[in-house]
Amino acid sequence: MEIKEMMRQEKVKPWLLQARFGIEKESQRVDLQGQLAKTDHPDKLGNRSFHPYIQTDFAETQLELITPVSESVDEVLASLTAVHDVAQRSMPESEMMWPLSMPPALPEKEEDIVIAKLERHEDVLYRRFLAREYGKRKQMVSGIHFNFEYGLDLVNELFHSQTEVTCIEAFKTELYMKIARNFLRYRWLLTYLFGATPLSEAGYFVDEDRPNEPVRSIRTSPFGYVNKPNVKVSYASLDRYSEDLAENVAQGRLSEEKEFYAPIRMRGGKKVADLFHTGIRYVELRNIDLNPFERIGINEEAIKFIHLFMLYLLWTDEKAPADEWVEQGNQINDAVSLEHPYEQTAYLEEGRQLFAEMKQMAAELDLPAAELLGNYQEWLEQPELTLAARLLKADEAEGQAALGRHLGKEYYDEAYARPYQLAGFAEMELSTQSLLFDAIQLGLEFEVMDRSDQFVLLKHGDHKEYVKNANMTSKDTYISPLLMENKTVTKMVLDQAGFRVPAGETFTSIEKAQKAYPRYAKQSFVIKPKSTNYGLGITIFKEGASLEDYMAGLEIAFKEDDSVLIEEFMEGTEYRFFVIDHQVKAVLLRIPANVVGDGKKTIKQLVDAKNQDPLRGTHHRSPLELIQLGDLEKLMLKEQGFTIDSVPAPQQQVFLRENSNISTGGDSIDITDEMHESYKEIAIDAVEALGAEISGIDLIIPDKDKPFKDEKDYGIIEANFNPAMHMHIYPYAGKSRRLTLDVLRLLFPELG
């Protein structure tokens, strides 16, 4: 059966767009003026010898950002963006990433280009060899390596659509060898569209062997970083390919296999020879220049186009014997790479035919590609739309170096705009974003197993840990959160362990609770549902209650739960203690939504001003919530004799809410260092009594500065099994407590 027919099969078609992606992207670290950084690789990024996502390439300044293998375009984009966020925010604040493939102006002296200070001596030796063989300057160019694998179901269905090849490994190898040859033949189209290295900066070329005019892509041209011309390798078969490579190494033309800088590499095992057992599993495209107009150097459209291009390479027949076919491609790419960016390409006709055939394929295979192909065909027809042309145009306006600086600064600002977010995962909970940030920074492998469920897998070597909501882990037992979820049970456990908890009772019907009225009528007490975690359904009676108010409070609480607690109300201030691994890592005071007057602004203006804080937002997407001016707030103002247009006196604090929840605009104030140690010990012991490793426990303390003496000095209100972490990490005032790091240290003590 012929490949086109195989791809047209009904069983194959649903899987055609199934694929896996992985991107490696190099970037030079520069200062905010665009000068190559003089610092070492950032300490915060842990150990380069195992870091899966952030490495150094040739030079100490040359970051290599690596995504996990991803099952979709969205996923690979998200990961790459996230790794950028982490890399940027782990660098000194005076540094940014250079957005261009071509390096900024290089030092005059070659020795000022510092080879990456890797731990393994052989890695350093190899780089020294490259420096000697090719010079350091050429190594300073950056680009994207695009790893691509056809989906397993797709390959399987294709395999089962034919009978010639009986072993799936051999089938894959044939498939990918064809792709490689066709890629080499037609790769000029990618060079035309995505080439983005028209010009070099000072110090890249040190002799006259350089282009005289702007070109589409220095990097993928013969002026780029290429092997010597005597290195020839055939792609006719995996055998030939492997033999030729071995021969080149044997003859000393290459120091080792990986010195072979082909625009496409066959991947599967560690070495080429392994491919005979494993089959080729995927390919690595190495000819993509950085798109400087994108923060992460590439965008969704480009990835989707390359994906479609990879399907076309499978679809289309080879039209000449292997070596000849590849050689044609090399020559065309050399030519196209050196064309002037504003010029129509000499291969316009072949380009049109490629687009026509890709459209034809998309139509026959029901691939939704019309718009994408239409757009890029415009680029083919209008060279000024290509990346190289846009870059050249910008250079004419402000100079390439200035462009690099201002784009770099733009991306730098973007990374710092919402420091509590992790780009690519911004719709997850803040605490999970924080955890993922820290995990990437420390060099843990991560996999988001379920975004909407905040389910994450973290790995360090063979050690796996699953985490949900950033704090639900294997370190806690099943029963202890269940115990904390049930406020009645929590109190019983704490009471039996000798802690002071508010006296009270639990009722399962409003009638039974009504009968208890005489026991509470004249004391201060609280009515609350047995198991909610968001402060809903709670009524506080500080000075007793009429039967009517009592019944109203019961009704509110019974709306939230079948069981309701009535408890004594304890006087004092409520503090949240975040306990992890038998240590108090944060203590927080939450105060109700409020503004402080200046004698000039109205309450409304003060609220607006306070809401400008970038930490404030809505729907838990920010560490703090915007202060509202709704009915409840207006009522509260009215009770104090204000309207929203009143002007409070200087330093006058006006409260807009009675409850101190952050979710209703409250302020979070870290007071970890101010809380007396004796209360921290109580918090730790109480959490231990509950059998928990991680808990947010709320204590009422009349005087936090006075050491604990007897049980009247505190009361435990409740313990939370899924305590908010972002309010400690990004408090309104006081020190940030990076609790997600504590979670990671608990899970991976081997990180030290």
Add this chain to the structure above:
Amino acid sequence: MEIKEMMRQEKVKPWLLQARFGIEKESQRVDLQGQLAKTDHPDKLGNRSFHPYIQTDFAETQLELITPVSESVDEVLASLTAVHDVAQRSMPESEMMWPLSMPPALPEKEEDIVIAKLERHEDVLYRRFLAREYGKRKQMVSGIHFNFEYGLDLVNELFHSQTEVTCIEAFKTELYMKIARNFLRYRWLLTYLFGATPLSEAGYFVDEDRPNEPVRSIRTSPFGYVNKPNVKVSYASLDRYSEDLAENVAQGRLSEEKEFYAPIRMRGGKKVADLFHTGIRYVELRNIDLNPFERIGINEEAIKFIHLFMLYLLWTDEKAPADEWVEQGNQINDAVSLEHPYEQTAYLEEGRQLFAEMKQMAAELDLPAAELLGNYQEWLEQPELTLAARLLKADEAEGQAALGRHLGKEYYDEAYARPYQLAGFAEMELSTQSLLFDAIQLGLEFEVMDRSDQFVLLKHGDHKEYVKNANMTSKDTYISPLLMENKTVTKMVLDQAGFRVPAGETFTSIEKAQKAYPRYAKQSFVIKPKSTNYGLGITIFKEGASLEDYMAGLEIAFKEDDSVLIEEFMEGTEYRFFVIDHQVKAVLLRIPANVVGDGKKTIKQLVDAKNQDPLRGTHHRSPLELIQLGDLEKLMLKEQGFTIDSVPAPQQQVFLRENSNISTGGDSIDITDEMHESYKEIAIDAVEALGAEISGIDLIIPDKDKPFKDEKDYGIIEANFNPAMHMHIYPYAGKSRRLTLDVLRLLFPELG
């Protein structure tokens, strides 16, 4: 301040009915003919040396059933009933409990009364001493010891209503000493109302020193089991009481303190001398005969009356010096106990006055007692209503021994009627009832922390374990049930660990799922919500689906969850493996609701007959559910060409449902022993990969007898983090698997 005034305080009143109760109840084990049992204390009840609830008293046949300390009347009744259930169902099926205080006919030879075979030699020695001193026969009488403590808040509020006594321990001691004196003075009223030993059986009295006529209470009369007359102890103060006791022991009139058989004992420490440090914490009333008309020997009304009586003893003033006051009481009680049950008591006037004063107290203190007091006052006026009179009347009709037999058999039948229930806790989940049963049987201490939440505390010495839903424990981690709850994540974890799971995808919107239609249209597949556990929202397409049906299936699933899975449908039979502690303890086959024809009965009649099974009920209150004949069942019959009036052929199996859920009338069939070991290993390994200790994992297996060879031989459908246990414990067919015992063994490995 005077006590009445203290009790009338507004701060005190709400707490007046606060109290703690504990009951110890003795019962002779007899065979179903009412002969004293000849067997040893049941093996199943574990070790008597630590069993907190089921002990032996004097004789090997004399069970002592003990409740945990309870905070309410309901609670103490529930516990006592439960302990009865466990005791009865732990005895040989040929034995029951004798419901009367007076023992059944005793053996002629004293040596045939076997002293309890206790482990500790000193315990045996003490019983031998008692046998010598009092004779074995008198020890064979049974009764109730009623432990009573005023609520802590009540005592506290009373304490704070006065200033004379400054230390709360001393205050309590004074309180309880007064109670003790008043109790001794007025206890005759309890003897009158609740005395229930009018007659003895053969072998109890061996000489002529016995009542000639029926009396109200042999047991609490001078013919009962009492100290020698020379043992005199004063209740004037704790000092006097303690000194007198010590003197009696020193003089050899008592072997040790506990040989002092007072109708009330002051409790607090281990010995009387400890009371000086601890204060008297509670009292033990020892003069309550078993009420033979109640399965557990006492009822709610009696407990509530005694409670009220205890408040009255506090309320009422003593009217004579201590020793005289107590002596009066002893004489009156001796007289009343020996009155004929049908006679008006000689102390009717004092009785009337007691009721009048109790009513007065109830009115002044807002205690809801009118009905209760009214009822018991009728007993005072009409002696035939008392227990002794009712018992005598029954004796006249059938003989006391026959009454004991038939009441005993009635209670025996009650204990076996619903073997899957634990009386007293029948509204809890079946699995929790089963767990509590096993815990009590093994002698673990238990506390139900929250009935509606199925939250239980179990203790063995210092070792505590909390359990929810009978399977959520400290042995599982927090993350692993969360992982099982999310079907997408479960599949990813199992897939990555190398297990076969159905291929498929997860969708978060109906639109995205619609686009995947071509991938599923022509294969067999299942649509299901990502995280429900009850089979809701699942649609199976065994032979592909039209777009319309596909969309309908999606809509059903999206009603249950925001995320929906589409998976390949695996051919084969689904089995539930219950895995605990790395072992498969049960394998279950569930088959849809069905009947098997006999050629005579209609389908409706067959359903009715099958529903007679006592294991079938409704709303998960029974291990199996009743088969319904609703619209769904009728439609299913119609599709097979039946109506409910059709008569299936002999042996013809007719299905009434497509789904095999037990909750819709399905049959559970234990096939643990038939399942090939190789699949059990897969289940164990998969649960291990999920990091779980307890899981119910569902495997599809085409042929359970064929050993596992390759991955086509099975598929894992899902793993359940809260797997039903009762369907394994009480299957429709096959062996019972007592999984709750396995849970207890996992939690308390020290039990062996």
